[in-house]
Amino acid sequence: MKFTEEHEWLRVEGDLVVVGITDHAATQLGDVVFVELPEAGDTVAKDDDIVVIESVKAASDIMAPLDGEIVEVNDALDGNPGMVNEHAMDDAWFFKMRPSDISQMDEYMDEAAYKQMIG
Amino acid sequence: MSDLKQLPLHALHAELGGKFVPFAGYEMAVQYPAGVMAEHLHTREKAGLFDVSHMGQVLLPLAADVALERLVPVDVQGLKPGRQRYGLFTAENGGVLDDLMIARRAEDLFLVVNASRKEHDIAHLAAHIEGVREVTDRALLALQGPLAETALARLAPGVTAMKFMDVAQTGWGGAELWISRSGYTGEDGFEISVPAVAADGFARALLEMEEVAPIGLGARDSLRLEAGMPLYGQDLDTDISPIEASMTWAINKMRRVGGDREGGFPGAARILSEMTNGAPRRRVGLRPEGRAPMRAGVALFAEPEGGTQIGMITSGGFGPSVGAPIAMGLIDNSIPPDAPLYGEVRGKRLPVAQTGLPFHKPDYKR
Numbered sequence: 191m192k193f194t195e196e197h198e199w200l201r202v203e204g205d206l207v208v209v210g211i212t213d214h215a216a217t218q219l220g221d222v223v224f225v226e227l228p229e230a231g232d233t234v235a236k237d238d239d240i241v242v243i244e245s246v247k248a249a250s251d252i253m254a255p256l257d258g259e260i261v262e263v264n265d266a267l268d269g270n271p272g273m274v275n276e277h278a279m280d281d282a283w284f285f286k287m288r289p290s291d292i293s294q295m296d297e298y299m300d301e302a303a304y305k306q307m308i309g
Numbered sequence: 310m311s312d313l314k315q316l317p318l319h320a321l322h323a324e325l326g327g328k329f330v331p332f333a334g335y336e337m338a339v340q341y342p343a344g345v346m347a348e349h350l351h352t353r354e355k356a357g358l359f360d361v362s363h364m365g366q367v368l369l370p371l372a373a374d375v376a377l378e379r380l381v382p383v384d385v386q387g388l389k390p391g392r393q394r395y396g397l398f399t400a401e402n403g404g405v406l407d408d409l410m411i412a413r414r415a416e417d418l419f420l421v422v423n424a425s426r427k428e429h430d431i432a433h434l435a436a437h438i439e440g441v442r443e444v445t446d447r448a449l450l451a452l453q454g455p456l457a458e459t460a461l462a463r464l465a466p467g468v469t470a471m472k473f474m475d476v477a478q479t480g481w482g483g484a485e486l487w488i489s490r491s492g493y494t495g496e497d498g499f500e501i502s503v504p505a506v507a508a509d510g511f512a513r514a515l516l517e518m519e520e521v522a523p524i525g526l527g528a529r530d531s532l533r534l535e536a537g538m539p540l541y542g543q544d545l546d547t548d549i550s551p552i553e554a555s556m557t558w559a560i561n562k563m564r565r566v567g568g569d570r571e572g573g574f575p576g577a578a579r580i581l582s583e584m585t586n587g588a589p590r591r592r593v594g595l596r597p598e599g600r601a602p603m604r605a606g607v608a609l610f611a612e613p614e615g616g617t618q619i620g621m622i623t624s625g626g627f628g629p630s631v632g633a634p635i636a637m638g639l640i641d642n643s644i645p646p647d648a649p650l651y652g653e654v655r656g657k658r659l660p661v662a663q664t665g666l667p668f669h670k671p672d673y674k675r
Binding site: 220221223224226242244246247248249268271 | 346
């Protein structure tokens with residue numbers, strides 16, 4: 191698993207990459223009440239804002255961590271956005287993407303480096 | 310953070326795990342580990358303790374009631390001892406300079422004003438009234454919720470006899486408490502001014518009770534939003550008249566057209582005219598139809614595309630007790646009350662319905 195400075199996690203699953211946010215980020219955001227996801231089929235570029243997370247406090251953007259195509263989004267978040275607070279690292283993934291250049295993963299942190307960053 | 314002021318209960322908030330944010334020049338707890346949602350629901354179900362010591366507490370001589378009436382459209386002279394009224398400092402242009410509480414006590418008038426406006430308000434008062442005294446050695450707490458009376462009565466048994474908007478003074482462990490039965494949540498509850506030196510002990514005595522949990526500014530905002538209460542600087546401001554803000558009820562009968570002391574407050578010409586002839590805008594409750602919250606600043610339209618902006622969201626977010634996004638906004642008064650509206654969120658027009666206020670009906674002890 192890899193981690194971005196924006197508190198996203200990336201998990202390789204076959205030729206796809208699954209993306210979500212970390213427990214740390216979910217805790218910082220507070221109670222999540224709405225997640226606006228991209229659509230399957232969208233072509234995205236690294237650093238595009240593609241997800242909006244609305245918590246009781248504020249709206250936050252999540253960026254595409256890689257260039258590629260969105261192949262699936264987690265529709266379960268629509269009816270139950272609060273699962274981001276409960277299961278940020280697994281069930282509450284946001285989207286799966288097919289990266290056009292998997293080597294873009296290399297610049298991201300491993301778990302130890304991420305843990306060091308958040309202190 | 311060095312230029313932020315700290316309040317008397319800062320150490321207690323830190324001990325309780327409060328997450329601090331800057332607010333009106335103070336370092337304030339926005340939430341505790343339970344989080345905004347749980348804190349909000351706890352207040353609706355039991356009793357929440359809020360530290361609102363950043364607010365301004367001001368004393369005026371009793372004889373200042375006549376002079377104070379020249380600044381607010383309130384019947385201050387008719388306010389009975391032991392009672393409190395909501396008021397607005399109006400501006401010459403008919404806007405609002407701040408909103409406040411005015412209590413008449415045995416020996417003085419006691420005012421509570423917004424933190425962000427306290428310097429302004431005190432200067433404004435002092436320019437018109439002799440003997441304005443800011444109270445700087447007291448904390449201000451609010452205990453709100455259906456079990457607030459049960460909890461507070463253990464420390465101050467006399468509160469059970471108080472009704473909504475009553476004020477009283479009572480002792481606790483050698484400290485004098487100034488209590489009003491009021492609040493900013495739409496729940497029954499109390500605001501309690503306590504000497505700063507006794508505040509920590511008093512707050513801890515309440516927090517030890519099973520019913521009572523600490524509540525941060527985040528839930529304070531969602532509670533008042535559900536209660537349909539305006540926030541100064543958002544729903545009330547210098548360019549919004551009280552009539553536009555749908556606060557006509559706050560213009561006391563005595564000060565309206567035909568009242569014994571009609572007008573005589575700043576902006577009376579515009580405000581009284583708008584009461585008779587209608588105001589250009591009105592404040593409405595809004596229910597976004599989707600799940601996306603619409604927050605302050607979102608532009609409102611009458612058409613799903615094209616057309617000109619007809620209003621703006623002034624407060625909005627998620628209502629934990631409503632279980633859906635809710636908002637308040639100012640819209641052109643020509644828009645029919647049943648017209649569907651659209652809020653522009655991240656470039657997309659999303660449907661939003663006008664609705665009455667409040668979203669959560671208050672349960673005050675009358």
